[in-house]
Amino acid sequence: MARIESSFPDFGYLDSLASRDSPIHRLDPRVKLLTTLLFIVCVVSFDRYALSPLLPFAIYPVVLLTLAKLPPGYLLRKLLLASPFALCIGIFNPLFDRAILLHVGSLEISGGWISLASIMLRFVLTVAAALILVASSGFDSLCLALARLGAPAAFVVQLLLLHRYLFVLGDEALRLARARAQRSFGRHGIELPVVASLLAQLLLRTLDRAQRIYLAMKCRGFDGELRLLRPLRIGATDLCFLIGWTAALLCLRFVGPAPMIGRAIGGMSW
Amino acid sequence: MHMADALISPLVGGVMWAATAGITAYSARRLQANGDDSVVPLMGVLGAFIFAAQMINFSIPGTGSSGHLGGGMLLSILLGPHAAFLAMASVLTVQALFFADGGLLALGCNIFNLAFFPCFVAYPLIYRPLAGAHASAKRIRVAAIVAAIVGLQLGALAVVLATFLSGVSELPFGTFLLLMLPIHLAIGVVEGLLTAAVVTFVDSARPGMLAAAAASRPPLQRGGGRLLAQLLLLTAITGGLLSWFASTRLDGLEWAIFHSSGREALSTPATNTHSLATALQERTALLPDYSFRQAADSGDAAAAGDAGEVAGTGSEKAQEWPDVSAATSFSGLLGASLSMLVAGLLGLVLLRRRQRP
Amino acid sequence: MVTRPVVEVSDLRHAYADGTSALRGVSFQVGDGERLAIVGANGAGKSTTLLHLAGCLLPQAGSVRIAGLPLCRDTLAPLRRCVGLLFQNPDDQLFMPRVFDDVAFGPLNLGLPADEVRTRVMHALAVVGATHLAQRQPHRLSGGEKRAVTIAAVLSMSPTILLLDEPTAALDPRSRRQLIELLQTLGQTIIVATHDLDLVLDLCPRTLVLGEGSVIADGASGIILRDEALLAAAHLEKPLRLQSCPVCRGVSGQAASGCHSSNRV
Structure with missing residues (x-):
């Protein structure tokens, strides 16, 4: 029951972040969607x-987070809230x-722990990327981007209507649940x-409500389609973003600069 | 029961995405062909209803745990399979985007498990034949429970399969299955009871409404078998294409790894030791799971064993991960932490710049 | 009084699927630019009448003519264009993701070119004073803002008749006042179904009283809203402003009508 109260305002907050303004916010949503998908695929494609x-790969969420002026604490909290499933399955790996x-000194680390850490790292990276998106x-x-893609x-219409009425029905569910709680006299569950x-x-x-909405739509000439008058244009900035990140991500994936940098440093110091 | 991106391989995720995209397109086309535009707002708010309903948890008698409505069955009864599938798919998409339930890559899996099975298998093949047109409350209950159990067991099986094929989790197939199926048996009973209770309540409050709803929506017609065949074909094609792509890429990847760790010479003998079977296995490999290619890599691994601190040169585990050697790991970790540092610094600089107007 | 009737309802009857009869022969006419209030108890048939005028329901018996055209299945499309219906709950009407999209919904369905749609949307938003809300999401609006936006969404279709179902329900007093002032500036023919008799007093010179599906009274609001027997029969009460003021009565000892408030009708 508590979940309604706690998650609805939260849900709205994530939505309200999208109405801020930043270079990232101004990018074409298609470009961001494609980059995010590529990022996720790259991350999960490792053994x-x-x-x-x-x-x-953390560079991607970190850069986007800062450029988009998003509150890191909030996203971190959302990450923690969502972590149980991955952890539940991953925790079996060490077993x-x-x-x-x-071997790190006298400490022996088994493959299971490493793969668990890898799972959690994947989880953090993929979920962070999706939340930032x-x-x-x-x-x-994003719905518009999906439609254009x-x-x-x-x-797409289904997604738009669902999003619109989530809050309305959530409130209604909340009122019903409260009315019930009023009369249940402290019995839990x-x-x-x-x-x-x-x-x-x-x-x-x-x-x-669906019937009324349908009437309201009909009154304004609804013919089965929801039209959005929002031009999407992929400009030079969008292209740069897409090409730049694609190159960077593919480079991170296939060239793997980390060991090279490491060896370079290692070679210098020893 | 949402699959997570972290546990899935791109191949499994990609195949499920393709399958789900196919069903979505098919459902949308069937819906459009039906021409009843009143279903558009109805689907929208019913999706929102499922979302709101899932937030009401209740205690499962005798277990002390809590559950909530899944919704696929209920939507199918109210909307018919096609519209219900689209509505469930949208619910899962919003959950993936806003609540980080599952993930973008795993979305295909999740839609398949939680929308396809209840809407296109449990409802048309089990619930409808069992419940019939004018069923009694008892019959509705039985039909709903059986259908919900079957739908959820299939879903659970699919989760286990997807996890196993992805090869990220170490859970053995059987153990995971034994873990998942009983849990979902219980969840299925509850889902069925709840669906039946809501359906009978609505039926008594608005007599005839559900029958009218069922009659006005297109049922799964003869095309059902064809759909399944198309789906299987689509899955097979994408699976084949992606695994081909994956296997060629993996070779490239190995090369890159050996190259960067200064043991280029070792990458050549691997091909010599490939038996026909393992080569075949590699071509059809469903996943980036190195354990399938033990035999093929044993040569590499044995040679790799000398590279310092890797545990026991002959250890079986070491054979499975030819690329993990202490030297590689160390330089890798060093480089990684360095790039993290650079990323952090970059973030800091950007933050500073932002605060300065 | 009635110049050229734009709405003609004669002997309209309607029964719902479960057999309850909502309208039992309703007849009235509304002239161009007139503002009519339809009042009555819950279930008296107000909303059902409005749904007919908006073309959401078709007459089972009797007839509805709008701008000379009889309401039937074939004339629905052109009729819906000249009639704008405001639902009681703005959430039912604001179904698009942003305010702009919602106001543009009607014009886009009319197939107008993009520039024309934009002009219409911004104009309609300007009329209701909601230009600043264009990019907001409907669920982030206050009750008053939602109401204003629904009006803009209807105005963007440039209807000649506005139908309002309980427009002041769930509005705080200030939003209610702003709404009334806004409606007073509009030139369209307005038909309001409401329980808010003070709104009627401010907005509509003429009132139609419905009771159990038929017209009980039809006449000047100033007269009808003072007829306590008639109002009681329709389960209504005299508007507060027309009731004797208990404070003044206490002082002067007489049941003076309208001591603090002027009768503006």
Whole structure:
């Protein structure tokens, strides 16, 4: 129950970050979407024990975060909130994979721990990139980007309407849940029948609302399509961003500058 | 039960993306062909409803844990499979983007597991035949429970398969399966009970509404089999293409790694030791999981063993990761921390510049 | 009084699917540029009447003519263009991601060129004083702002008739006042269905009272809103401003009407 109250304002906050202004915010959403996808694919394409080649990828979220003037603390908190699943699965790695892979002094580190660290690192990088994408573009711009990249119109319209009515229905669910809590006199946890009737009421209201929205749409000439009058233009800056990051990411992925830099430094000092 | 980007290989993620994109396009086309535009706002708010409903947790009797509605089944009953699939897909997309539930690459997997199975398998193949047109409350309950269990078991199986094929997690296939299936059996029972309860409640409050809804939406027609065939073909093609791409890239990658760690000479003998079987395996390799290529790499690994602090030269594990040697790791870590430092500094400089107007 | 009727409703009847009859023969006419209030108890048929005028419902019996055209399936498209309906809950009407998109929804559906749409949107937003809200998301607006934007969304279609369903519901007093002032400046024919009789007093010279699906009274608001027996029959109360002021009555001992407030009708 607490989740409604805690996550809705939060959800709105992520959305409000998108209305800020920065060089990153001004980029074409398609460019940001493609770069983010490339970033994620690059990160997850390493083998399971990859740690050191993954670390340099942090440059992407760090640079975007600062350029887009996003609050790092907030994103970090969201990362922590989302981490349980990856951790749950990853935590088995040290149990099943006990072969010692690395000696640091007298400390022996097994492959499992390394792959767990790798999983968590992947998790942080991919989720951070996705969050930055949303926070610097806004959901509706991303939907527009999807539409222009060829996603089916019905799906894009569905995303837009879902996003619009999330808050409205979330509030309604909250009111229903509060009304129920008022009358449950401190008993914790809701039983199945109660939740079913709660959901059914919410559902009935939702169906009525859908009917009204449909009428409102019809009154203004709705013909099955939602049109957005928002020109998207890929300019020189957008191209530079896309090409620059593509080159950088591919370089990080296939050339792997880290060991080279390391060896260069190592060679100098020893 | 959302798959995460961190646990998935690009190949598995890519194949599932392709499959999901195919179903999405198909569903959108079927919906458009139906021509009923009132379903557009209905899908939108019902998606939002599922979202809101998932935030209401309830206690599962006798277990002390809590659960929430999945929604795929309920939406299918209200909207028919195509619209329900699109609505569920949108819910999962928003969850991936805003709540970091799953991830962008894993989105394909998640939509497949949590939208395709309930909407295109559990509902049309199990719920509808079992419940029929004018079912009693009891029959609805049985049908919903059976359908929900089947849908969720398939979903759980798919999660395990995707995780296993990705090869990031060490969990053995059987163990993971034994872990996932019973949990999802319980979740399925609850999902079925809840779906049935909501459906019967709505049915008594608005008699006839659900029957009308079911009748007005396009059911899964004869095309269902064809869809499945197309889907399998699409999956096979993308899988084949991507694995071909992946395997060629992997060679290149190995080369780069050996090259950068100063042991170029070792990259050549590997091809000599390739048996036909392992070569085949490498061509069809589904994942960047080196353990599949043990035999092929043993030569490299044995040679790599001399490179210092790697545990026991002959150790089996060492054979699986020819690229992990202490020297490589050390210079790698050094370089990585250096680039982190540069990234941090860059961030700091940018931050400074920003604060100065 | 009625110059050229733009809305003609005669013997309109409607029964819902479950058998409840909402309208049992409603007839009235509205002239060009007139402002009419439709008042009545809950379930008296106000909303159902408005839904007919907006073309959301088709007459089961009787007829509705708008600007001379009879309302039927074939005339729906042109009729919807000249009628703008405001729903009671702005959230049902603001379904697009941004305010601009929502106001542009109608004009874009009319197939107008992009520049024309932009001009219309900015003009409509300027009329309701909401230009600064153009790039905002609807769920971040206050109740009053939402209401203003829904009006802009309807105005961008340049309708000749505005239908308002409980426009002041859930508005704080100041937003309500601003809304009334805004509506007073609009030149369109306005039909308001409401329980807010003070709004009627300020906005509509003429009032139609509905009771159980038929017209109980139709006439000048100033007269109807003082008829306590009629209002009681329609489950309504005299507007506060027309009620005797308890403070003044206490002083002067007489039930003076409208001591602090002037009767502006």
